[in-house]
Amino acid sequence: MNTASHRLTEQTQHIKQAALNLGFSLVGIAEAVPLEQEMVRFAEWLARGYHASMGYMERNQDKRHDVREILPGARSVIVVAQNYFKEQTSGNKEQLCAVPPAFGKISRYAWGDDYHDVIPPKLEALCLEIKRHQSDAATKVYTDTGALLEKQWAVRAGIGWQGKHSNVISRSFGSWFFLGVVITTAEFVYDSPMPDYCGTCNACMQACPTQAIVEPFVVDARKCIPFWTIETKPEVAIPTKIADNMDGWLFGCDTCQDVCPWNRFQQPTSEERFQSRFEETSGEQTNGKRKNSEVWLRLDDIEAMTQEQFSTTFRKSPIKRTKMAGLKRNAQALRRESEDC
Ligand code: B12
Ligand code: SF4
Ligand code: SF4
Incomplete structure (x- = not known):
């Protein structure tokens, strides 16, 4: 391994450990390339009217297709899973x-508590950690907050596979988790997509x-x-x-x-606020x-x-x-x- 790839491996390990230290349950990283087949399926979903009255789903297709339309120069998409399971069951x-x-x-x-309040500050802390090692890196965080196919990025980053109910499932703890995403210009070693286990x-x-x-x-x-x-x-x-x-x-x-x-x-989640x-x-x-x-x-x-x-x-x-x-x-x-x- 040459020095540059050794450094990349070290930085990848470091940022993944930082995500776990922040209390995220899983972390994976995908290369920021355009989503092709995913967008074909997404277009079909829209064409069939499955988005109901969520008109915002029709907008910003360029950003959903290619995260570099969100953050020019983006190289990596870091995806975290935040477990929210508690020892309680639903009835019928x-x-x-x-x-x-x-x-x-x-x-x-x-x-x-609302994950829209809990997760973003933790993602911002992760961004600071990226910048501590790569000071010129740009970052952008998402958790259900914009035109991003978060589930598709989670699959690409190896967090889990998309179940037939369409939620992402982890082999280690099921599907009771939220997704959070950091798009960044920083480069890392990338994970492989997770195969289907349905x-x-x-x-x-x-x-x-x-x-x-x-x-x-x-x-x-x-x-x-x-x-x-x-x-x-x-x-x-x-x-x-x-x-x-x-x-x-x-x-x-x-x-x-x-x-x-x-x-x-x-x-059970370790996040008190859940x-x-x-x-x-x-x-x-x-x-x-x-x-x-x-x-x-x-x-x-x-x-x-x-x-x-x-x-x-x-x-x-x-x-x-x-x-x-x-x-x-x-x-x-x-x-x-x-x-x-
Ligand atoms: C819109 C939305 C909804 C809508 C539409 C649901 C949906 N399935 O899209 C509604 C309001 C119904 C909803 C409900 C829920 N949601 Co919601 N929602 C979103 C949101 C904002 C966008 C999702 C999206 O892009 N949908 C568009 C469709 C086209 O995407 P898709 O379902 O993934 O469709 C793909 C598949 O159909 C696939 N496909 C088609 N054919 C085939 C064939 C094969 C072989 C394969 C592999 C794939 C495939 O291609 C499509 C496009 O790639 C995301 C946040 C985000 N920005 O991503 C949260 C998000 C998906 N929701 C989430 C949650 C938790 C829920 C609920 C569980 C909440 C609840 N308990 O009530 C339910 C689950 C309902 C369900 N079974 O999906 C989480 C899911 C976390 C996870 N573990 O996956 C997300 C990621 C929010 C977050 N940041 O955590 N949601
Ligand atoms: S394992 Fe079964 S219940 Fe779970 S998502 Fe896949 S098909 Fe649905
Ligand atoms: S797809 Fe899942 S969340 Fe939506 S109505 Fe059916 S069981 Fe409920």
């Missing part, structure tokens, strides 16, 4: 129906309550519960076909990940038996909530995104489902 429709008054489930990613399984496709996984690896957001319960404005009514099949979800949906066999490797804020309301309503720490909220409480209570309860939480009116709209849709039980 039977449990929801069994117990009046109705409750609604909160998807696991929203039990703690095999013949299709548990997620079968379990999806609204048949949103329209073919392996392809999710139609128009049918996906998180789209309706998180992304739509409060004044938009949830269509009957979705409202009748919400599987008890008040905010987001984890059904396709709950059934995934790879999530038997789940491990611990659940809902301990006291969890786990009391599953057929009279206390099931350890499930996160269900009482629909009566949501419907009666004042703006002040909403702001206090969901301070720093991703649930703020729906606004109080959106959460009440979701609760009403769930009432409809539980009346059908």
Whole structure:
């Protein structure tokens, strides 16, 4: 190994260790080249209208195609995975129906603080570490914050493979993690993409309550519960076909990940800010038996909530995104489902 490649290897090891020291669970690095096949599939997804009303998905295709349109001279895309799993489980429709008054489930990613607040400062700290060794390096961070195909970069960086439910899965701890990305002009040694380990399984496709996984690896957001319960404005009514099949979800949906066999490797997160804020309301309503720490909220409480209570309860939480009116709209849709039980 010559001196230059030895230095590159050392810098790569150093930056990966720095990411782990910051509390990220996995880190991988891909070369900043254009995404070709990924963009063909992405264009097909858009053409079929699967992005629903998320008009922003249609914009900035040049940046999604080539990160050098975001950061001129970019050479590397560093991808981190931030585990958010906590020792709590979600319930199912039977449990929801069994117990009046109705409750609604909160998807696991929203039990703690908002990852949009937690992850970027850690990515910025990683950027400082890059600049400590390569002072002229430029950097740009993302976590669900822009026109970037984060899952595709995660696959390229060897973090995991894209499951048939379309989320990225790690062989070591399943899919309960967020992604964060640093695009940089610094050069590193690159990882290889992860092969597919779904095999013949299709548990997620079968379990999806609204048949949103329209073919392996392809999710139609128009049918996906998180789209309706998180992304739509409060004044938009949830269509009957979705409202009748919400599987008890008040905010987001984890059904396709709950059934995934790879999530038997789940491990508790070390990130304090992702611990659940809902301990006291969890786990009391599953057929009279206390099931350890499930996160269900009482629909009566949501419907009666004042703006002040909403702001206090969901301070720093991703649930703020729906606004109080959106959460009440979701609760009403769930009432409809539980009346059908
Ligand atoms: C838009 C969006 C949504 C939309 C659309 C979902 C979707 N699947 O795209 C909605 C609101 C529904 C959503 C829901 C959720 N989201 Co979201 N979302 C995003 C966002 C902003 C963009 C994703 C995107 O580009 N979609 C476009 C489509 C085309 O991409 P795709 O699904 O990867 O599609 C590819 C496949 O179909 C593939 N493909 C097609 N055919 C084939 C064939 C083969 C063989 C292969 C391999 C691939 C393949 O090609 C397409 C393009 O390359 C990202 C953040 C980001 N900027 O990347 C977060 C992100 C994907 N979301 C995330 C999360 C956590 C969720 C939820 C789990 C939240 C919840 N609990 O409710 C759900 C999961 C729902 C699901 N099953 O996908 C995480 C996923 C982390 C992970 N481990 O993968 C991300 C990365 C945010 C983050 N930074 O952590 N989300
Ligand atoms: S998040 Fe829920 S609605 Fe969306 S694909 Fe997964 S199981 Fe289906
Ligand atoms: S449930 Fe099965 S098919 Fe779906 S993502 Fe997990 S392993 Fe792949």
